[in-house]
Amino acid sequence: MSTLLTASPGTSAAATAARATGVTKAYGSGDAQVLALDDVSVSIESGRFTAIMGPSGSGKSTLLHVLAGLDRPTAGQIFIGDVDITTMNDRELTLLRRDRIGFIFQAFNLLPTLTAAENIALPSKIAGRRPDPLWVQSIVETVGLGERLGHRPSELSGGQQQRVAAARALATKPEIVFADEPTGALDSRSGEQLLQFLQHAVREMTQTVVMVTHDPGAAAHADRVLFLKDGDIVDEMASPTSDEVLDYMKQLGA
Numbered sequence: 001m002s003t004l005l006t007a008s009p010g011t012s013a014a015a016t017a018a019r020a021t022g023v024t025k026a027y028g029s030g031d032a033q034v035l036a037l038d039d040v041s042v043s044i045e046s047g048r049f050t051a052i053m054g055p056s057g058s059g060k061s062t063l064l065h066v067l068a069g070l071d072r073p074t075a076g077q078i079f080i081g082d083v084d085i086t087t088m089n090d091r092e093l094t095l096l097r098r099d100r101i102g103f104i105f106q107a108f109n110l111l112p113t114l115t116a117a118e119n120i121a122l123p124s125k126i127a128g129r130r131p132d133p134l135w136v137q138s139i140v141e142t143v144g145l146g147e148r149l150g151h152r153p154s155e156l157s158g159g160q161q162q163r164v165a166a167a168r169a170l171a172t173k174p175e176i177v178f179a180d181e182p183t184g185a186l187d188s189r190s191g192e193q194l195l196q197f198l199q200h201a202v203r204e205m206t207q208t209v210v211m212v213t214h215d216p217g218a219a220a221h222a223d224r225v226l227f228l229k230d231g232d233i234v235d236e237m238a239s240p241t242s243d244e245v246l247d248y249m250k251q252l253g254a
């Protein structure tokens, strides 16, 4: 099925935040080899919210990890902006991730001894930068943590902790934010708050977000959904609804 693959009008002119060309990722060798990604090419537009969906084992996390420079492809190229990151050494990749990319994982990965506000400011501090106070203030206001900013993670709910993690990812104004199942550990209300925060960051604050999810309701917050099957992007959908995504996932056999 390829009827949905045509880009919608207006999307072709968008700047590209990240790009994969002919990317393959193999694990193991010989008979035991698994092709997690099989010649994937895709562009992620700046200022848009992209979701990655597909059946279990289809390669979603692998694609996110190679796009984000957390893992290296076996073949093909990955670009962040105009920079080919596949030629970088480990140190260059570490600096690129620190300076240009934000991450949100299923496990919140907050430092337990720091307050929410200190956790949000940490990546900028590590990078030796003073975060833009107006930007951080707008992030913090949008994330809706109020007086809980002075609390440590153990004093926050899971949903609040994940919103701290999301604010932390955005505080450095990264070129692109990668989120791997960010709502996976949250109840539906907390998940919805997080998704609305990400959606707001994209629509009102021109951030770029790429999110792996199993949840059609989460994917419906995105501007575009990429569907993976057996390590390849088999289709995409613009302005998806939850029902459309669910129907398509059923067709994929998920």
Ligand SMILES: Nc1ncnc2c1ncn2[C@@H]1O[C@H](COP(=O)(O)OP(=O)(O)OP(=O)(O)O)[C@@H](O)[C@H]1O
Residues within 6 Å of the ligand: 027, 028, 034, 035, 036, 054, 055, 056, 057, 058, 059, 060, 061, 062, 063
């Ligand atoms: N480190 C690894 N070593 C060996 N095989 C791996 C490794 N990581 C992933 N794979 C395999 O690569 C394929 C794609 O895995 P990946 O985690 O990207 O899929 P996914 O779509 O994110 O799955 P899920 O929805 O279950 O999280 C699977 O067959 C998986 O078993």
